[in-house]
Amino acid sequence: MNARSKLLTSARLVNKSLLSIETFILSLITISLVACIFVEVVCRYLLFISVAWAEELTRYLFIWLTYIGSAYAIYDGSHTEIDIFQQVIIKSKIKDKDRALNILEILAIVSTFLFLVAFGKIFFSYMMKIFQMAQASPTMHIPMSLVYLPVFVGVVLGAVHEVCLLLEHTVFRQAD
Structure with missing residues (x-):
């Protein structure tokens, strides 16, 4: 096995491991969300009391679910996409449509990556300010840094x- 094959195998293993961890975390968050909502419904409609901590925890769990799920959806290809350029290529008279579609896909991946890096850099600066404030959530007193994390x-x-x-x-297409 050469160095290139080892690199490719390692990259696939890391990604597969990350996806497994994300799936586990998403499942855990979903179960916790259902439990919190169940507690809130029982307390509100059967006991006629409002449980503020359940509402707040549900909100924060939903934020975690959204952003971890968004990362999972990036790899899974589950995000909404605008495919007008793909349709133009498919309906055009280009001879090598597969190559053109592959180039378009690479451009989309690179542009999304660059956006994520730029947004991550900006948000990291913002998050450092949140960490310095040491503000806590109103009901559960959870550090707000965990809400933005x-x-x-x-x-x-x-x-x-x-x-x-x-x-x-x-690289993988060339190796396979």
Whole structure:
């Protein structure tokens, strides 16, 4: 096995491991969300009391679910996409449509990666200010840094998945 094959195998293993961890975390968050909502419904409609902590925890869990799920969806290809350029290429008279579509896909991956890096850099600066304030949530007194953390985690995971997608569309295709 040469160095290139080892690199490709390692990249696939890292990405597969990240996807497994994300799936586990998403499952755990979903179960926790259902439990919190169940507690809120029971307390509100059967006991006629409002449980503020359940509402707040549900909100924060949903934020985590959104950003970790967004990173997962990047690799899975589940995000909404605008495919007008793909349609133009497919309906055009270009001779090598597969190559043109592959180049378009690579451009999309690179542009999304660059956006994630730029956004991550900007958001990291913002998050450092939040960490310095040491502000806590109103009901549960959770540090607000934990509320904003999933945005950055999702951006980093999304960028890693974009790198893996880029490898799949360039290096992996040549190796397979």
